[in-house]
Amino acid sequence: MRLSLDRSRALPFLTDRDALDGAVLDAHGKVLTGGTRSPEMLGWRQMLLEPDDALIESVQNVASEIRERADVLVCVGIGGSYLGAEAVNQALAPYFGADSPEVIFAGHHLSPAYHEQLLAYLEGKSVYVNVISKSGTTLEPAMAFRFLRRFLEERFDDADRRVIATTDKSSGVLRGLADEKGYRTYVVPDDVGGRFSVLTPVGLLPIAAAGHDIRSLFYGAVGAARGLTDAGADHPALAYAGDRFAFHEAGYSVELMSVMEAKLRGLGYWWQQLYGESEGKEGKGLFPVTLQYTTDLHSVGQYVQEGKRLFVESFLRLDDEKAGLTLDEEPDNPDQLNDLAGTPYGAANKAAWEGTAEAHREGDVPSWTWTLPRIDADALGEAIYTFEHAVAVSGTMLGVDPFNQPGVEAYKKKMFRLLGRD
Numbered sequence: 557m558r559l560s561l562d563r564s565r566a567l568p569f570l571t572d573r574d575a576l577d578g579a580v581l582d583a584h585g586k587v588l589t590g591g592t593r594s595p596e597m598l599g600w601r602q603m604l605l606e607p608d609d610a611l612i613e614s615v616q617n618v619a620s621e622i623r624e625r626a627d628v629l630v631c632v633g634i635g636g637s638y639l640g641a642e643a644v645n646q647a648l649a650p651y652f653g654a655d656s657p658e659v660i661f662a663g664h665h666l667s668p669a670y671h672e673q674l675l676a677y678l679e680g681k682s683v684y685v686n687v688i689s690k691s692g693t694t695l696e697p698a699m700a701f702r703f704l705r706r707f708l709e710e711r712f713d714d715a716d717r718r719v720i721a722t723t724d725k726s727s728g729v730l731r732g733l734a735d736e737k738g739y740r741t742y743v744v745p746d747d748v749g750g751r752f753s754v755l756t757p758v759g760l761l762p763i764a765a766a767g768h769d770i771r772s773l774f775y776g777a778v779g780a781a782r783g784l785t786d787a788g789a790d791h792p793a794l795a796y797a798g799d800r801f802a803f804h805e806a807g808y809s810v811e812l813m814s815v816m817e818a819k820l821r822g823l824g825y826w827w828q829q830l831y832g833e834s835e836g837k838e839g840k841g842l843f844p845v846t847l848q849y850t851t852d853l854h855s856v857g858q859y860v861q862e863g864k865r866l867f868v869e870s871f872l873r874l875d876d877e878k879a880g881l882t883l884d885e886e887p888d889n890p891d892q893l894n895d896l897a898g899t900p901y902g903a904a905n906k907a908a909w910e911g912t913a914e915a916h917r918e919g920d921v922p923s924w925t926w927t928l929p930r931i932d933a934d935a936l937g938e939a940i941y942t943f944e945h946a947v948a949v950s951g952t953m954l955g956v957d958p959f960n961q962p963g964v965e966a967y968k969k970k971m972f973r974l975l976g977r978d
C-alpha cells in the first residue's frame with residue numbers, strides 16, 4: 557500500500573479506541589460478505605475482484621476515436637456521474653496547456669449563462685458528447701443534453717455517432733433515446749451507486765478521453781480491494797473508518813478534507829459526495845467539507861482554529877517535500893527572502909501542512925494525514941477504493957444504509973412543483 561495514514565494527531569483525542577476494533581472488523585466483514593444494508597449495492601467492490609478487461613479495452617477504443625476526431629468532449633452529468641471523472645482528470649492533467657481534446661463538463665448545475673456560453677464556445681469545433689446519467693431522468697443533465705444533442709444534429713452528419721450514452725441497461729428516458737437514435741452506450745451496473753461509479757465507464761470514458769491511463773487507475777483500485785480482503789483493524793481504510801465513527805460518537809459533527817495540492821481539489825469534492833450521501837441520514841454522519849490549503853487558511857482558517865469546535869480534519873498531501881522551484885540567494889535581498897534560500901516550494905508546502913496540523917491540534921481539531929507518494933493513475937485508483945471501502949465500513953458502523961440517498965429527492969419534488977411538473 558502506497559497511500560499512508562498518520563493517526564498521531566487523531567488518536568490522542570480518543571479514549572479506549574482499541575476497544576472499537578472488534579466493531580470495525582465486524583462492519584468490514586459485512587462489506588466483504590454482503591452483510592451490509594442494501595447488500596445488492598456492493599458491485600463497486602465485486603467489479604474489482606473480477607476485472608472486465610474487455611470493457612476497459614472497449615472504453616479505450618472509443619476514447620481513442622474521440623481523441624482523434626474531437627476538439628472537445630462535453631461530459632454531461634451531475635453528482636456521481638461527473639465528480640469522479642473531474643477529480644481524476646484534474647489530478648492527472650498538467651495545470652496549463654493540457655492535450656486536446658478538451659474535456660468539459662455540463663449539466664452539473666443549472667447556470668443559464670454557463671450553458672448558453674458553452675454552446676457559443678463549441679461553435680466551429682469538432683464536438684463529441686458523453687451523456688452520463690444512471691437513472692436517465694435527472695433534470696440538470698437532461699436539460700443540458702437536449703441543447704447539446706440539437707447542437708450536434710444541426711451541425712454534423714454523423715451526429716449520432718458523436719454521442720456516447722452511459723446509463724442504466726434498460727430503464728430511464730436516456731436509455732430509450734439512446735436506443736431510438738442508435739447511440740453507442742455503456743451501462744452503469746445496477747449494483748453500483750452513482751457515487752461509487754468512477755471506475756465504471758461513468759468515469760473511465762471521460763478519463764481515457766482526456767488521455768489518462770484507465771487501466772492503471774482501475775488496477776490501482778483492484779490492488780487496494782484485494783489488499784483489504786484479509787486486512788486487520790490497523791489497515792488505513794479500517795483505522796480511518798473506526799476513528800471517524802469514534803469521533804462521531806464523541807460529538808464531532810464536521811470532517812474537513814484539507815488538500816495540500818490544488819490538483820487534488822476535485823478528489824476532495826468527489827469524497828464530499830461519497831461521504832455526505834453515504835452517511836448523512838437518520839440524523840447521523842459527519843458533515844464532509846473539502847478545503848484547499850494554503851488558500852483556504854487565508855479564508856476559513858480563522859474559524860477552524862478558533863471558532864465553534866465542530867471539526868475533525870483529514871489532510872490529504874503529496875510527498876512533495878523536495879519538489880518545485882527552489883529559492884536562491886539574490887544580491888541585496890530586495891524581497892527579504894534570502895533566509896529561505898535553498899527552500900523548494902515542496903518544503904514550504906510541507907511546513908504549511910505540519911504547522912497547520914500542529915496548530916489545529918492545539919486548537920482541539922484532531923487530524924489524520926493521508927500521504928500520496930505521487931499523483932498518478934495507479935495511486936489515485938488505490939485512494940479511490942480506500943475511501944470507498946472506508947465509508948462502507950463507517951456507514952455500516954453508524955447503522956445507516958451507506959448505499960442509498962433518499963433525502964436528495966426532497967429538493968427535486970419542490971423544484972418540479974415550482975416548474976409545474978408533478
Ligand SMILES: O=P(O)(O)OC[C@H]1O[C@H](O)[C@H](O)[C@@H](O)[C@@H]1O
Nearest residue numbers: 635636637689690691694750964
Ligand atoms: O446519474 P444520475 O442518475 O443522473 O444521478 C446523478 C446524481 O443524482 C442525485 O444527486 C443522486 O443523489 C446522486 O447520487 C447521483 O450521483
